[in-house]
Amino acid sequence: MENASIAVPPSGGGAFLRTVDSASLSHQLPHEKLAWMLRKMCETRYFEEKAEELYTRGLVHGTMHLSIGMEASPIGSIGALEPDDLIIHHHRGHGHTIAKGADIAIMMGEFLGKEPGYCRGRGGSMHIADMQGGNFGATGIVGGGIPIAVGIGLALHMRRSSQVLLSFFGDGTTNEGAFHEALNLASIWKLPIVFICDNNKYGMSMDVHQVMNIEYISERAASYGIPGVSIDGNDVLTVYQVIGEAIARARAGEGPMLVENLTYRWRGHSKSDRNLYRTQEEIAEWMERCPIKRFKQLLVTEHIMDEVEVEDIDLQAKETIDQSAEEAVLMPEPSPENMEDEVYAP
Amino acid sequence: MENASIAVPPSGGGAFLRTVDSASLSHQLPHEKLAWMLRKMCETRYFEEKAEELYTRGLVHGTMHLSIGMEASPIGSIGALEPDDLIIHHHRGHGHTIAKGADIAIMMGEFLGKEPGYCRGRGGSMHIADMQGGNFGATGIVGGGIPIAVGIGLALHMRRSSQVLLSFFGDGTTNEGAFHEALNLASIWKLPIVFICDNNKYGMSMDVHQVMNIEYISERAASYGIPGVSIDGNDVLTVYQVIGEAIARARAGEGPMLVENLTYRWRGHSKSDRNLYRTQEEIAEWMERCPIKRFKQLLVTEHIMDEVEVEDIDLQAKETIDQSAEEAVLMPEPSPENMEDEVYAP
Amino acid sequence: MSDQKTREITYLEAVREAMVQEMRSDPDVFLMGEDIGVYGGAFGVSQGMLDEFGPERIRETPISEEAIAGAATGAAMMGMRPIIEIMFMDFLTLAMDQLANQAAKIRFMFGGQTSVPLVCRAPAGSGTGAAAQHCQSLEAWLVHAPGIKVVAPSTPYDAKGLLVTSIRDNNPVFFMEHKLLYRTKGQVPEDLYSIPFGQAEVKRPGRDLTVIAYSNMVVRALEAAEILAVENIEIEVVDLRTLKPLDEATLIASVCKTGRVLIVHEAPLTGGFGGELAALIAGGEAFDFLDAPIRRLAGLDIPIPYNRTLERATVPQVEDIVAAARILAKEGK
Amino acid sequence: MSDQKTREITYLEAVREAMVQEMRSDPDVFLMGEDIGVYGGAFGVSQGMLDEFGPERIRETPISEEAIAGAATGAAMMGMRPIIEIMFMDFLTLAMDQLANQAAKIRFMFGGQTSVPLVCRAPAGSGTGAAAQHCQSLEAWLVHAPGIKVVAPSTPYDAKGLLVTSIRDNNPVFFMEHKLLYRTKGQVPEDLYSIPFGQAEVKRPGRDLTVIAYSNMVVRALEAAEILAVENIEIEVVDLRTLKPLDEATLIASVCKTGRVLIVHEAPLTGGFGGELAALIAGGEAFDFLDAPIRRLAGLDIPIPYNRTLERATVPQVEDIVAAARILAKEGK
Ligand SMILES: Cc1ncc(C[n+]2csc(CCOP(=O)(O)OP(=O)(O)O)c2C)c(N)n1
Numbered sequence A, B: 001m002e003n004a005s006i007a008v009p010p011s012g013g014g015a016f017l018r019t020v021d022s023a024s025l026s027h028q029l030p031h032e033k034l035a036w037m038l039r040k041m042c043e044t045r046y047f048e049e050k051a052e053e054l055y056t057r058g059l060v061h062g063t064m065h066l067s068i069g070m071e072a073s074p075i076g077s078i079g080a081l082e083p084d085d086l087i088i089h090h091h092r093g094h095g096h097t098i099a100k101g102a103d104i105a106i107m108m109g110e111f112l113g114k115e116p117g118y119c120r121g122r123g124g125s126m127h128i129a130d131m132q133g134g135n136f137g138a139t140g141i142v143g144g145g146i147p148i149a150v151g152i153g154l155a156l157h158m159r160r161s162s163q164v165l166l167s168f169f170g171d172g173t174t175n176e177g178a179f180h181e182a183l184n185l186a187s188i189w190k191l192p193i194v195f196i197c198d199n200n201k202y203g204m205s206m207d208v209h210q211v212m213n214i215e216y217i218s219e220r221a222a223s224y225g226i227p228g229v230s231i232d233g234n235d236v237l238t239v240y241q242v243i244g245e246a247i248a249r250a251r252a253g254e255g256p257m258l259v260e261n262l263t264y265r266w267r268g269h270s271k272s273d274r275n276l277y278r279t280q281e282e283i284a285e286w287m288e289r290c291p292i293k294r295f296k297q298l299l300v301t302e303h304i305m306d307e308v309e310v311e312d313i314d315l316q317a318k319e320t321i322d323q324s325a326e327e328a329v330l331m332p333e334p335s336p337e338n339m340e341d342e343v344y345a346p
Numbered sequence C, D: 001m002s003d004q005k006t007r008e009i010t011y012l013e014a015v016r017e018a019m020v021q022e023m024r025s026d027p028d029v030f031l032m033g034e035d036i037g038v039y040g041g042a043f044g045v046s047q048g049m050l051d052e053f054g055p056e057r058i059r060e061t062p063i064s065e066e067a068i069a070g071a072a073t074g075a076a077m078m079g080m081r082p083i084i085e086i087m088f089m090d091f092l093t094l095a096m097d098q099l100a101n102q103a104a105k106i107r108f109m110f111g112g113q114t115s116v117p118l119v120c121r122a123p124a125g126s127g128t129g130a131a132a133q134h135c136q137s138l139e140a141w142l143v144h145a146p147g148i149k150v151v152a153p154s155t156p157y158d159a160k161g162l163l164v165t166s167i168r169d170n171n172p173v174f175f176m177e178h179k180l181l182y183r184t185k186g187q188v189p190e191d192l193y194s195i196p197f198g199q200a201e202v203k204r205p206g207r208d209l210t211v212i213a214y215s216n217m218v219v220r221a222l223e224a225a226e227i228l229a230v231e232n233i234e235i236e237v238v239d240l241r242t243l244k245p246l247d248e249a250t251l252i253a254s255v256c257k258t259g260r261v262l263i264v265h266e267a268p269l270t271g272g273f274g275g276e277l278a279a280l281i282a283g284g285e286a287f288d289f290l291d292a293p294i295r296r297l298a299g300l301d302i303p304i305p306y307n308r309t310l311e312r313a314t315v316p317q318v319e320d321i322v323a324a325a326r327i328l329a330k331e332g333k
């Protein structure tokens, strides 16, 4: 099938980089799909800006990891799924959760540690899961979710399901043993999983090229005999297209694939980050490549939407977030009674 | 430098396989080197046959892993080292220990759990180390020695030593996370280590191609940006030559490399193995490729030695083993007094 | 307990039978691990299972303990009931993130949205000359990982019944099998039956002191009891069977009755599960009934040595239990 | 103890100072871990060290805990003295093979041919809203791994002196740093000094009952002592400082003196180090001096929840210690 071509890196430099003509793709997709992508990207952005604000106002006890600037990867990827497909992700997972259809007030409630939150305030930002929505949640252990992904994929496979799982993780994560063991297992069992590396150029502070001797993380796919490809992770339609192909491949029973979405995080790793490991210029440069701005421009340039429609979607997203935050702030706190009874399932 | 060519797999099939003209190489090497290799291979073979015999006679309490049929890999590899270079190996490590110059009686003593044994009877077959001889020993945890190798290499590097370390492990081991993490680390730090995979076609019972989707394990080197190559691991001179090049590379500060020595174990994984996972034909076929027989033939065909000299070396090896075993059987048992005082260094 | 036909089988066969019968009746149950197919597992526990269930459900893996445990966790979240075999308990060190940080915590951390019904089986213990990295008893780590249950049967009957319960339990269960128990024999019903968690069993009643044990140390305690009986010292042997949940009532009742307690385990003394047991006794109602200090007999605080004599000296033997019980029986305030 | 100039610094600074001064005096000492360079470590412990020592000795690593621990083990066998920082104690789960199966055992298993002088530092404990996978206190696992020493200082002074000893020790040492202690302050000598292992310290003498604690719980116990003193309950606070080796003599002496003991730790109760302590007391000479059952106050047997109120309710707070001590002071046979 056509997607197999992804596997073979063209000879010469930039071997693993795949490009997509997003302009023409934008004309092939339904309007509502494009609107959905824009809305989810904006919601993610506003969610995280709101999170920052609440944090600054002292309403948050705990840590958080913001993905501002990286929204195209989760939204483009999850946009390519069918509704009953599944995802599992990681500590920087707000975008994934929103894209998978989480109720944002409930999500915000979890962020604030409230009882009606997705995890009843037990999980917090780093562990939001929405099992009913097919979102197997975030792990705080770097790499810890990838072997779990294998198990989910295995269950799909054993039950002859047509569902597909997306497993998200970061660049730094690919140096964990868990990554290696899991991708190997998924490969030999031909599981319906797409492994998606959100490469935002840094672990916490370590430049990806400081911690590995290769140009693209997708090169590592070769160790498992699966296709690997790297793409512009700030272009939501490129992500949508390439992940879509990988999903089709997985659904057809051809096994997993590794896709590297090249992107960048604008904010520090977490709140304690003083950004000493990178330059302001670099940050500014990447802010120029803002995935939301780019997508808006594309939609307008290609006459898919006019500016009014675009800004309307943006505004609606902002309102959704503001409203959800208001709701969430008012939600009740959990009670510490009988917590020991919650640990084990009956 | 020339060795770098190892890194680049020639295009086409069998991409990672490198061959060596051992016949002509045999004329370039000193006679005593060749004699040493033959002697060490024979000693290894007889050591393990003796080990089996002692086991069968009920003199061994414990487990053992025999490398009969695989002798070319440790002997050829370690033969390419300078005396003060280092090795670290694994559960199937008798050949490595003998090649690194162990006193065979003391080694046999350890196998029998005797006080004068290398580990005072605490370690046994699976944990023989000879620290004074530059042999950092065997771990029983599959993959457990590879991260330790990184630390040894790191110390060499930090001390600007010219020593090199060989880190040995099996095919099945390369599916452990430890392999992945360690090779990546050794690569980014350019450590003076040669990683040697003794690929004997099986883990315990799992065929290497059942547990990974690639043809050669050396392909995995690409994930770490280091050279990888696969060779005929039953030809001691091929091993000697290629590992020698990798050692030179490492000593020159060019970093680690992964070499896969393709070989086969004749015996079961350990004593409980009923050999159900492979055919008698396969075993017979590989017995034809006996590394000792092949080397003897080469030496005679190339007129390096006559048959008398060859068989003399063989006989001496047998005598060494027989004598060592006799000594070892008579060695005193350790006493269980005060074992708790041995755990911590003063 | 089933009143069906029973026959004598080994502990190993009992473990296998529980898996086989559960796999027959529940298609979600499957076994995963290294060399469990044609090889039948390192100790032969799964021998023959590949023939009946095929490679889908007797799922062999590469040597990747972390991924095995993770795969079980993910499959369990999907409603499957994976059993994983970790070849030696020592290799749990490689799977602890998945077991203790993921499987154990996911339910609570996700606010009860899901559960993780997996069983992790592993052979533990010394006595086979396998040395420091193949002989450990790490149950204390698992007991200290909230979210995991820990089971350690000592007889074929208990092994079958408790493994069935483990498989049906909706939580991660660690099922500890002692290597030396594999060949021990006992009467086991042919039919499926289950033994509830949290029920210790008094394997031998006695008057003079209580020995609390589990796994292989129960066997040794019962042998010691025979010897001591000749000397007119009657020890009561309480087999915990499940360490978590723990049947405090039974052990406290026994201690209250005898007034003396000897806790026995193979794992190293320091930080072992015996500490927890001693603390429970010393902190509860039994305290007032104690006629002598609480005694522990456990493995030395050393790695297990290879040499047979050293290995034997490292963990409690029958004669050590006899000796400790003799002294304790005479001790008193 | 040094009688040189002292000044008030934080616990975090004390940890850093010990490393810096040892690195200045011993070229074999180096620090290895994730984000310890320009970032200064997740908690800022190594801030500025890169400037002084450069990237060779402030050696940043990929996110590879198993390899970090292994690299330290190998380097230590070569005679280096690596210190590794594991970013959160929870991530020890990924390094346990290297720590417990390799580093801890190699000396014994190789018959004394080598030793493994490494230090593994890690921040432990809850109180920062970091939830289930970033808040654990896993010292009980390490205490149960023969070959490892375990250190858990509660003050800046102890932190510096014990870290120096840890670095100079010829064995693998786990050095536990509680996140909430990092910003606490205390008088610390400028010069290098060391505190021997195995010496508990009575941080506050008292008549009515003994509280045994370590790490952050010492701070809470001392606060509780102030409150209780007002009610004329005088508690003696014994700070273990090192869990392995353990200063049994000091704690037994204190228990014999007061006749009542409350053991406090943050880790979950079941299988925690408190069990070991209780067992030692209940099995030794102090048994006869006990006027009340041995009490433990510890974390709930649950993963640490995110929400602040729940998190607080999960581990012992000052008021919990006060309440437990109040009851215990009146309990008695
Ligand atoms: C096992 C483990 N090691 C270290 C950490 C601390 N940590 C949290 S996120 C992070 C960086 C992860 O980098 P990457 O995979 O690139 O994801 P990103 O944060 O950039 O999204 C680190 C080191 C952790 N949570 N878990």
Ligand SMILES: Cc1ncc(C[n+]2csc(CCOP(=O)(O)OP(=O)(O)O)c2C)c(N)n1
Pocket (backbone or CB within 6 Å): B065, B091, B092, B140, B141, B142, B143, B169, B170, B171, B172, B173, B174, B200, B202, B203, B204, B269, C034, C063, C065, C087, C091, C094
């Ligand atoms: C972590 C771990 N997992 C499993 C085992 C059990 N085991 C011992 S050797 C072995 C096979 C290893 O295969 P390979 O790496 O190819 O080496 P070989 O035995 O073939 O020399 C296995 C599974 C172990 N010792 N350690």
Ligand SMILES: [Mg+2]
Pocket (backbone or CB within 6 Å): A170, A171, A172, A198, A199, A200, A201, A202, A203, A204
């Ligand atoms: Mg990143």
Ligand SMILES: [Mg+2]
Pocket (backbone or CB within 6 Å): B170, B171, B172, B198, B199, B200, B201, B202, B203, B204
């Ligand atoms: Mg092999």
